[in-house]
Amino acid sequence: MTRSDLAAAFDDGPALVSYVVAGDPTPAATAEYIDALVDGGTDVIELGLPFSEPVAEGTTIQNAIKRALDAGMTPDAYLDLVARIDADVPVVCMTYYNLLFQYGDRAGPAAFVSAAAEAGVSGFVVPDLPVDESGPLREACRAHGLDLVFVVAPTTTADRRERMLDLTTGFVYVQGRVGTTGAREEVSAATPDALAALQHTDIPKAVGFGVSSGEQAREITASGADGVIVGSAYVDTVADGVADDDPPSVVADRLRDLAAELKAGAARGVPEPEHK
C-alpha cells in the first residue's frame, strides 16, 4: 500500500494538526482561517462538520458547532468549502456518524465518503464510531483510498489498542486525557504512558485533547509523539473574534501566530530534525 497524504504529513518532523469547525462563523471566514493556519505551519487540517449532538466535545467546540449550524452549515456546504481550499495540506473530516449515515441515500456512510473523496478529503475521524462499529465506514474509505483514524483513549485496554492499530490508517489519534475536548494549561500525566504503550507501532502518533500552547506541544513531542492536535485553543480565538466583532482577517492573523507558536513548540520537543 502506498503511503497516504495523511501519513506523509508526519514525515518531516513533528506535525501540527489544526482543527476548526467549518462555517464558524461563516464558510468564507473558515476558508481564510485555514489559509492562515497553514501559513503558520499546520501540516494537517482537521475540519469539523458540525453535528447537533457533539457528545465528545467540551463547551468551546459545542458553542462553535452551534454558531456554525445557526449560520446554516450543511454537509453539502462543507464539501463545497473543502473543494475550495487551496492550501496544499491534507484535510481530515471530523464529524459524528449520523451525518455520514444520512448523506445521499440515507443508508450508510458510502455516499458521503464518495462525495468527500471527490471534494478532496483525505480521511476521517469519527468520535462516536468505535472500532467495533466501524466496518461500513472502513470499507467505504478503503474503496476510495481514504484514511480512517481511530482514537486511542487513556482508558483503552491493550486488546482494543491492538485492534485499532491494526485498522487505523494515516495516523493514530492519541486522546491525551479522559473527558471531552477543551483547552487546558497542562499536559495530562496520562500522555507519556499512552505514548509508551504505542511505542511498538510505526504509525504516526498525534496527541490531542487539551493542547493549547507551544510549551505543551514541546512536552508532548518530547514524550515521543509524532504530532500534536490542537482544536479548542483555535476555536477560543475564533469565539473571541466573534464576541468582539473582529474582522476575519484579524482573527486569521491571531490563528497564524498561534499555529506558529505550536509548531515551533512541537519542533523544540525533538532534539534534531527527524527523517523517517
Place this chain on the structure above:
Amino acid sequence: MSTNTDDTTRTDGTFGDYGGQYVPEVLMPAVEELTDAYERYVLDNEDGFVDDFRQRIRSFGGRPTPLTHAPTLSQRHGVDVYLKREDLLHGGAHKLNNALGQVLLAKYMGKDRIVAETGAGQHGTATAMACAALEMPCEIYMGRTDVNRQRPNVFRMRLHDADVNPVTVGSGTLKEAINETMRDWATNVADTHYVIGSVVGPHPFPSMVRDFQAIISEELRAQSREQLGELPAAVIACAGGGSNTMGAFGAFVGSASLPGAPAGTHEPAPDVDLLAVEAGGSRLGVDDDAGYAPNSASLSTGTEGVLHGARTKLLQTETGQIVESHSVSAGLDYAGVGPELAHLVDTGRITPTNVDDDAALAAFHRLSRDEGVIPALETSHAVAALDQYDGDGPVVVNVSGRGDKDLDTVIEASAANDIDAAPDMEVFEQ
C-alpha cells in the same frame, strides 16, 4: 418475531439493524465492563444479585403493583379495561424499577459514584431515591428549561441529597442532559456508573433496562391469569424513550430475562397485541428549516439513524441533524426511541401509533373523573389510544406513572386548548 427469544441468549446488542455501541472510545472499556456485569449479575444471577433486586423492589418499592379493573372506561370502550398500576410504585412512576436495579448493579460492580440524566425529573428522582437508599453519591444532569418547569422534582432530588446540575447548552431539555451526562461519564469513567433512564443508549443499556422494567409485564401476566383467567388480548403503553413500553411488553415479546420469574411468565405470547403510543404533539412531521418537530413520534414517523449510542428511529432533518421534539408530556419529549422497539415495529410485533396533546389531555381528565386515578400525562396518551383499539378482548393499559407532577401543566394547557373534559377552575382564579 424477536431475535432474542431464548432467555439464555447472549445478545451482541443488536436488534435487527438497530442497537449497537456508538460511543466514544474513552467509554468503550466501561461499556464492555458493564456488558460483562450485566451478563453475570442480571442474566446469571451471580452472587444472588437478582434475588437481592427482587427483594428490594418489593420491600422498598412496594411491588407488586395491582392490576385494577376500570369499570367506567370498560363501559365507554365496550371491552374490559384493566390498569397496571405503576403509578403506585414508590416515587409515583415505573422509573424506580430501572433506577434501583442499576444503582444496585453499580454497587455490585464496586462503582462509587452515580450520574444520571433526567428530562421531566422522574428518572432523576427515582435515581436519587435509590442512591439515598443504597448510600451512593449521585449527580443528576437536567436541562435548564426542565429545571425551571419541574421545580418540585428538583427539590425532591435535593432532598435525597443528589446534586442537580442544570445544563444550559441548546434547548436545555432531555437530549442535552443526556449529552452532558455522557460527557461526565467520559471524564469520570473509572469510578462512575451512568444510570441511563430508558431503553436507549449503547448495549447493554437497552437490554438491561428492559429486563429490570420487565418485572411489570411478568407481574401483569401472572395477575391476568389470576384475575381474568387468561392473557389480555392487548397491552397498551405510552412510548417516549420506551422504558415503560418495554417493561409492559417485554415478557410478552419474550426477549426480557430476569431470573426468578414465575414459570411461563417470560415465554413469547404472540397472540397478545402490543400497542405503543407516542406523543403526536400539536401535529406530526418535522420542520427541516427550524430543526423542530412539533411532536415526539420517532417510532411511528421517524427515520433510521444513530443517536446517543444506538442505531434507531429518530426525528431528524434530511441531513441528519437531530431536531428538538415536543409534547405536552415532558416524559415523552425525546427525538429518539429504544432500538428494540424500532426493531419490533419493523417486524410487526408492536403496533406504533400516536395521540396528540389535546386527546391526551382529555384522557387525563376522563381517567381522573371516571376512575379516581390521576394519570401522568405520558400515561394519558396510552389511555387516549383506547379509542383506536378495535379488538373485543380485555385490554391492559400500563399506567406508567401518576399525574400529580403534571397538574400545573394540565390546568394551563386545558384552558389554553379548550379541553371539554376539563373541570371548571375559573372560580378559583384570583
